Each structure stands twice: as structure tokens, then as C-alpha cells.
Amino acid sequence: MSKAVILPQTERILATMGEQIKLARLRRHIPMYIIASRSGLSRQTVISIEKGLPSVSIGNYAMVLHALQGMDSELLNVCKDDKMGRTIQDLELKTPKRIRRR
Amino acid sequence: MSKAVILPQTERILATMGEQIKLARLRRHIPMYIIASRSGLSRQTVISIEKGLPSVSIGNYAMVLHALQGMDSELLNVCKDDKMGRTIQDLELKTPKRIRRR
DNA sequence: AATAGTCAATTATATTTAACATTATAGTTA
DNA sequence: TAACTATAATGTTAAATATAATTGACTATT
Secondary structure, three states: OOOOOOOHHHHHHHHHHHHHHHHHHHHOOOOHHHHHHHHOOOHHHHHHHHHOOOOOEHHHHHHHHHHOOOHHHHHHHOOOOOHHHHHHHHHHOOOOOOOOOO | OOOOOOOHHHHHHHHHHHHHHHHHHHHOOOOHHHHHHHHOOOHHHHHHHHHOOOOOEHHHHHHHHHHOOOHHHHHHHOOOOOHHHHHHHHHHOOOOOOOOOO
16 A cells, blocks of 8 residues: 655666666667567566666566676675675674664 | 566575675664665565565665665666676777667 | 667556564573 | 573565556657
């Protein structure tokens, strides 16, 4: 019933990400319909991804990236270096499996 | 009608990404239900994201990352450095807006 | 002439919700 | 120190609702 609203700022990030994916495809000279065919998705969905629409599932993003010659591993770059988190962690010298608020 | 299948390899990538997001949350001592509340999503969806389920929308991923203190910009790391693509590009000294297959 | 974008209807799937079950932690006690 | 306990945090399920994805036909762009 309640609909989570996406911030303009976050929307821009996704749009930029979509553009980067599009550029990666263009550099490889692969038409959208080939990416669609390789990933098993519709051409529509590929268009949505390159636009950076928030509604597309991350699995579909991953499959498109994969169709771009193994670029799905690029997703591992997300949160890889968590500098702020590491700092907090180092101050405490432990990382629990659950949180207990003080 | 046709259902795109996700490769085990790609599934693992998403699972790892989910774990990284979970770790970022744990380092900050924020319970899941707070992330849910901040992002406007259900607790369910936060759980799905930390498991790396492919079905969750990238918008929801982004909102959870944002709730983790501006980590949505981490998404910009995807396809940022496209080495292979750059190489192709440099060999041609141009980047067209559309593709013409040979 | 091939690639890319738009639209609307249909079908498929995700998300929320709520109630309940399980697990991990902090603080206590033996 | 180790086990105990209270409870917060996490996990699970299913039904109802909301939304995404496909499809096909069409338009526009390069």
C-alpha cells in the first residue's frame, strides 16, 4: 500500500549507471537486440536498463552485464571498499552478526 | 512467456553483493528494521536484498544503500572502468551513438 | 536499411502485510 | 568462566495487492 519514493539524487545515480552500461555496449559494437537475445530479456527491458529505470530487477541488470562479456562481476564493486564502516569496525575490533541497540 | 534464466555464476555474484551490503549495515550497527523504515521498504525486501535475490528492483537496492548513509553512490562503480571497452575504443578513435553490424 | 524508442494490453512476478518461529546478544548468575 | 535468560533482531510463510516484463505493432533516428 505504501510506496517507497526514490530521491531525485538516487534517480540520477541510476541514470548515470545506465549510461555507463550503454557506453560499454556501444564500445563493443553490440546492438540492443543482441543483448536482449543473449540475456533472454525483451528489448524493452534492455532499453529500461540503459535508461536506469529503478523498477528493473537487479537480476536483469546482472544478466545484461553478463551479456556484455562478463561485466556482471562489476557488481562486486558495490560496497567493496566500505571506508566509513571499516573505520567504525576498527574502533571496536569486532563485527557482530546481529545488532543490539544501546 | 519466455523466462530469462539466471546463471549460477551470476547468482553468486549477487549473493556476494548482498553480503557486502549486510556487512556495511552491521559495521554501522543499524538493525534491518531501521533500514526498512528509512528506505520506506518492508523488512521482507531488506532481507531479500541482503540475500542477493535477483528479483529485487535496483531502485530498492539503491534506496537501501542510501539508507546506509549515502552508499547509493557505490552503484557508480559499476562499469566505471571499462578497460576492454576502452581498448576497443582507442583502436578506433571514435565512439558512435549507434551500432552498424559488419 | 538497420538500430533505437514508444505505446498499450496482457501476463507474470515482486512487494507488502501480518502473524508467527527462530536465533543471537547483553547482562546476569552459578 | 560458563551457562542462563530475557528480549531484540532476524527469518519464514501465505494471501492480497501492486508492479514489472513481455509482446507486437508502430514511429523515429542514425
